[in-house]
Amino acid sequence: MAVLNYIQAITQALKEEMERDGKVFVLGEDVGPRGGVFRATDGLYEQFGEARVLDTPLAESAIAGVGIGAAMYGMRPVAEMQFADFIMPAVNQIISEAAKIRYRSNNDWSCPITIRAPYGGGVHGGLYHSQSIEAIFANQPGLKVVMPSSPYDVKGLLKSSIRDEDPVLFLEHKRAYRLLKEEVPEEDYTIPIGKASVKREGNDVTVITYGLCVHFAKQAAEKLEQEGISTEILDLRTVYPLDQEAIIQAASKTGKVLLITEDNKEGSIIGEVAAIISEHCLFDLDAPIKRLAAPDVPAMPFASPLEKAFMMNADKIEGAIRELAEF
Amino acid sequence: MAVLNYIQAITQALKEEMERDGKVFVLGEDVGPRGGVFRATDGLYEQFGEARVLDTPLAESAIAGVGIGAAMYGMRPVAEMQFADFIMPAVNQIISEAAKIRYRSNNDWSCPITIRAPYGGGVHGGLYHSQSIEAIFANQPGLKVVMPSSPYDVKGLLKSSIRDEDPVLFLEHKRAYRLLKEEVPEEDYTIPIGKASVKREGNDVTVITYGLCVHFAKQAAEKLEQEGISTEILDLRTVYPLDQEAIIQAASKTGKVLLITEDNKEGSIIGEVAAIISEHCLFDLDAPIKRLAAPDVPAMPFASPLEKAFMMNADKIEGAIRELAEF
Amino acid sequence: MDKVILSNEEQLEMYEEMLLARRIDERMWLLNRSGNIPFVVSCQGQEVMQVAASAALDKNADYILPYYRDLGVVLHFGMTVKEVFLQAYAKAEDPNSGGRQMPGHFGQKKNRIVTGSSPVTTQVPHAAGIALAAKMEGKSLVSFVTMGEGSTNQGDFHEGLNFAGVHKLPAIFMVENNKYAISVPLHKQVACENIADRAIGYGIHGVKVDGNDAHAVYQAVKEARERALNGDGPTLIEAVSYRLTPHSSDDDDMTYRTKEEVDQQKSIDGLLQYRDKLISDGILTQEKEKEMEEKIKQVINEATEYAEKAPSADPGTLGDYVYGKEGQ
Amino acid sequence: MDKVILSNEEQLEMYEEMLLARRIDERMWLLNRSGNIPFVVSCQGQEVMQVAASAALDKNADYILPYYRDLGVVLHFGMTVKEVFLQAYAKAEDPNSGGRQMPGHFGQKKNRIVTGSSPVTTQVPHAAGIALAAKMEGKSLVSFVTMGEGSTNQGDFHEGLNFAGVHKLPAIFMVENNKYAISVPLHKQVACENIADRAIGYGIHGVKVDGNDAHAVYQAVKEARERALNGDGPTLIEAVSYRLTPHSSDDDDMTYRTKEEVDQQKSIDGLLQYRDKLISDGILTQEKEKEMEEKIKQVINEATEYAEKAPSADPGTLGDYVYGKEGQ
Ligand SMILES: Cc1ncc(C[n+]2csc(CCOP(=O)(O)OP(=O)(O)O)c2C)c(N)n1
Ligand SMILES: Cc1ncc(C[n+]2csc(CCOP(=O)(O)OP(=O)(O)O)c2C)c(N)n1
Ligand SMILES: [Mg+2]
C-alpha cells in the first residue's frame, strides 16, 4: 500500500473509474492538459484523450447542465467546479434539475452525475476561494452531499459517488489536498455513501464533524488524551442526507456533544445535527449541545490575521472539548 | 382602517414607498402592464410609468444583477422573481454579490436591494411553483431573509426591507395572497427586520414557525384551547438571521417546543431553531424538541392527493401540539 | 441541400398530427373551463412548426427536449393521446411524471422524450450533453431542443449553445418565437432583429423560418439534422408564429394585448394555411377532412374518458423515487 | 466619429501610465517570488488597452467595473500606487477591501471604481444596473465594464448585454481578449470568429480592435461613449492582445503553451510598440524615458515601503460591516 495525499487519492480514484467504465468522463475548466488548477486530473488527458477529459468553456451552469444531459443519456460524467465558490451559477442546474430528475419523472429518468468541487479555507484564498458551500445544498432531497476527511475515505467515496445512481455533490477540502497523507490501497474498494464513521472512540465528549475539521479534532483529541479527557469523534462523511442513527448513537454515548464546522455557524450543517439530537436523545444529554463554528461573516477574509481568526484549528477545538468535559 | 388581503398589502407598500422615495423602482417579469402574474404590482405601471416599473427580459440573474448594480449606485430597486422556484439562476448574484458587497469592500459600498419572491404550496403549482427556498439562503451573512405571515406584517416589513441599507430577500407565501385578510393601517408604519413576534400567548406548548404556517398554527391553537391546551405561537418573521433571544424566551416559557415548517425537514430553518434552543435552554425543556415538516422529497407534487399529503395544514399541527401537550 | 419533396401521404400525416394537437388543446380548455382539469398551457399557433420539425427528425433514434407547448412534438415522438390526457388529469398512470408535475411537463424515456422542468431553458445544456454523449458513443442521432423566444435570454441558452458550438455537437436548437413571453412583447425581450442572429456568436449555423410554413420548417430541420450528422455542428433555428391563446389557463391576455391583434393572427393561423394549401393542392378533400375530424374526436373522447376514470396517485407513493437503488 | 487626434502631452501621459502599470506588476512578481506577497495576478500585455480605454472615459463622472487584471484602469481612475501596494500586501489601509479580498479585487467608491468579486462576469449585469440608474437619474455618464474573453461565455454576459441592449443603456462592455482562460485556449472557449460578433445578438454595436494599438482602442471607446451619451445604446468592444505572464503567481503556463509562443508575443508587446511609435514620432526621447523610469521607480519604492510597514488588519475587525446601520 502506498502513502498518498488527499489529492493523489482523488486522481487515482478518477483514473481507476475511467479505466473500469468507458462511460465515465471528466469535464471542467482546465482539467485537460493543465490537469486541473490543483492537478486533480493530472495525467488523465494523456491517458484517456480529449474526448473523455474535456476542457470546457468558462461556464459552470453549462458544465453542470451538459453533464446532467450526458448523465440522463447514460454516461457517468464527473464535472469539476474549479472552486466550490464558483458553483453558484450552477445552482439552478443542480437543485432544479439534477436533484429532481428521478422524482419528477416518477423513476423514468435518472441523473448519475458526480460534481466535484474544492471547498474550504486556510489557503490564503480570500472571500471567494475559501467558502464552505454545503449548507446551500443540504436541503435538497434527491441530491447527496459527500465531504470526505482523509485520503482513504476520499478514494472510496469518490468511487461510490461515480457509481451511484443519483447525483452526488462531492466536496474536497482544498487544504487537505497536500496536507493529509495516509496509506491508500491500490485495489478497488468503495465506502458507502450515507454512513458516518467513528474516527476515534472515547467516553467523555463526543465530537461530530466532517471534512478537514476531523483532522483538527483528532489533533485536539490526542492532546487532550494526555490530560485524561477521552474524545469520541464521529465523521459525518455524507452531510446530506445525514446518518441519523450514527449521530444519535454517538451523542448518547457520552452525553456531551461538540459539533464543529468550518462554515459560518447559523444555518450550517451542524444545526441540523443538533436538531436530530434534540429530537431523539435529548434526555441522554448531560450538557447543552455546543457548536463551534466560524463567525457569521460573509466569508473568510484574505489577510492572514483575519483568515486565522476565521479559520478552524486544533486549538479552538481543544478549548471547546475541554470546556465541555469540565461541564 | 381597511381590510386588505396579503397581496393588497404588498401592493400598497410598494405604492407608498415609490411615492415616498423617487429612488425606489420595481423590475421583473410581467410587472408592467400585466401588473405581475399575481397582480402584486397592479396599478404601479399606470401610476409611475415604465421608467420605474420595468418589464425585464426573462433572465433572473440579470434581474438580480441589474438591481444590484442600481443599488450600488444608490437606487432602491425592488426586484421580483416571478416564483421563488425561479430564483435559482440568480443565486450567484444574490449570494456572491449582494450578500458580500458591504463586507468585501470594508463598508465602502453597499447594496440596498429588496428581492421579492412568492414561495410556498397548496396552490396546485406542482414541483416548481410550490417550493420553500429559504434554507438555501439562510447561511449567508450579509443577507436578510424575511417571511411575513399576515397582511399587517407584510406591509410593515416590506417597507422596512425597501428602506434597509442591505439586501433583503422577501418571501411571500403565494397561498396567503388571497387567503389572509385583516385590517391594515393606511398610515405609514414599519416593522423591524430581525425581530420575531409572539402571535399568541400560551403556557403548555410553544409553537415556533413562520409564513403561512403561522395561520395554520393559529387555527390549531384555537381549536385546542377548547380542550384546555394553551399554545404560545412565536412567528419568526425574519428567518435569517434569527431572533435568538425571542426563540430562547419562547422555548423556555413552556418547556415543550414544536417547530413547524412547510419546507422539507432536513436542513430547513427549524433545524437551526432547534440548535439554538438546545444550545441555550436545553435544561428548560420538558420534552424533546419536536419538528413538524414536509417529508424529505424534492418538492411538492401536483396531483391533489400528493399535494395534500405533502402540504402543512391545521390538522397536522393540531395533532402534533396535542401529542406534545400530553408528553 | 435540395428542396425536400414531401409525398401526399406524408403531408396528410403531418396535417393530421397538427390537427390532432389543436383538437386536444381545444378539449383541454373545455375541460379546464368546466372545472375538470386545473391547468392548461397551449400549443395553439405552434402546431405547424412542432409537427413539421418533428417529422424531419428520426423518431426512432433522436432525443427530444420539448418545452411545455410542444404537444405536437411529443405526439409525433410516440406519446399517445391517452397518455396526454393522463398527464392533464395528473393521474397515476401518466407516463411523464405519474401526476407529480403540472401538465405540459413532458418526459418518456422509451420514446427518448427527455424529462423537463418548469424553470425555462435548463433543457438547453441538457441537449448539448445528450449530443455530446451521442457523439462520444458514435451514435448517429441528434438531440432536438425547443424553447420560447423569451427563454433565449436566460444564461443557459448562451452557455448551452456556446458549448455545443465549441464541441460541434449534433444538436438542433429550435426557438418557437410566438412574440410574447407571457405579457412581455418581443421588443422588450430582445433588441436584436432576429433570434437566429445569435448563432454567429456561437460559430454555428443560424436560420429564421416562417413557423406557419410547414415545409419551410421541415426543410430547415432536415438540413440541420444533416449538418449535425455530418459533423458540421449544431444549428439554431428560429421559427416565427404567434401564441393564439392566453399564456395559460391562469392568464388574461387582454391585459397586455388587443383582441384585434389576436384576431388578425388567427386569420393567418398556420394550421388553416396548411389546410388550405392541402385542399388547393388537391391532397386534402372535404371528405378526408371530415373523416380525420371524426377519428380525432373519437380518440380524444376515449382518452378523456379513460383519463378521467383512471386512479389518482396514491398518497402512499409520495416518498417514492427520491433516490434509486444503492450506488455500490 | 472623426479620427481623434491626441496631443503629444496626452500621448505621453498615456504611455507613462502604461509603463507605471507594467513596472508595478513587475515589482509584484519580485515581491511574490521573494515571499513578500502571497499572490499576483498580472496586467502584463493588457496595459495598452486598459490605459487607452480609460483615457477615453471621463474619470470624474463615469463608473468603472474593472476585472482583476485592470491595474491600468484603476490607476487612471485615481487609485494611487500606494493604495495598489496596500492591497497587494492586504493591509488594513487598503481602500479596496481593507485586506479582506485577494489582490486584484478592486473597488473604491470615491473614484467610482465599483467593488468586484472573484466569480467572473457578475460585474456585467452590475454595469447594466449602474447605467440604468444613471439613465433614470438623467446623468451624463457611462458605465464601463471589462472582462476576459473566457468570461464572455458565462450566462451573466448574455443576460447583462441583452438587458443593456433592450433598454439602450449608456454602457460600454470591453472584452480584454488575451487568448487564454487560464490554460484553455480561445478555440476551446468559443467557436465564433470574433467575440465582437456577439453584439448583433443583443442589437448593439460591436467592434473589434487591436488591443496593442493604443489609438485604436482610444478611438473605439471614445465612439462608444458618445454613442452611449447620445442614447444610442451600449457597445461591445473586443480588444485583442495576449497574456504575457502565467495566469497568476500560482500558475505554470508551460504546462499548456510554449515558450516560443510567449516569446513571439513578447516581441509584439503593445507597450513596446507604443514606446517605439512615440520615439519615432519624436514625442518620447531617451532622456524623457529615463526620467519617467526613475520617477516611476521612486514612486514604486516608496509605495512598497509604505505598504510593507503599514499595519495589518486587526482580527478584532473580523466581524465588522456584515450589515450597515439599521434600516428604519
Ligand atoms: C426561470 C424561469 N423564470 C420564470 C418563469 C415563469 N414563466 C413561465 S413561462 C414564461 C414566459 C416564457 O416565454 P417564452 O420563452 O417566449 O415561451 P412562450 O411561453 O411564449 O412559449 C415565464 C416568464 C419560468 N418558468 N422559469
Ligand atoms: C465563475 C468562475 N469560475 C471560475 C473561476 C476561476 N477562474 C479565474 S480566472 C479564470 C479564467 C478567466 O479567463 P478570461 O475571462 O479569459 O480572463 P483572463 O484571466 O484571461 O484575463 C478562471 C476559470 C472564476 N474566477 N469564476
Ligand atoms: Mg414566447
Ligand SMILES: [Mg+2]
Ligand atoms: Mg483570457
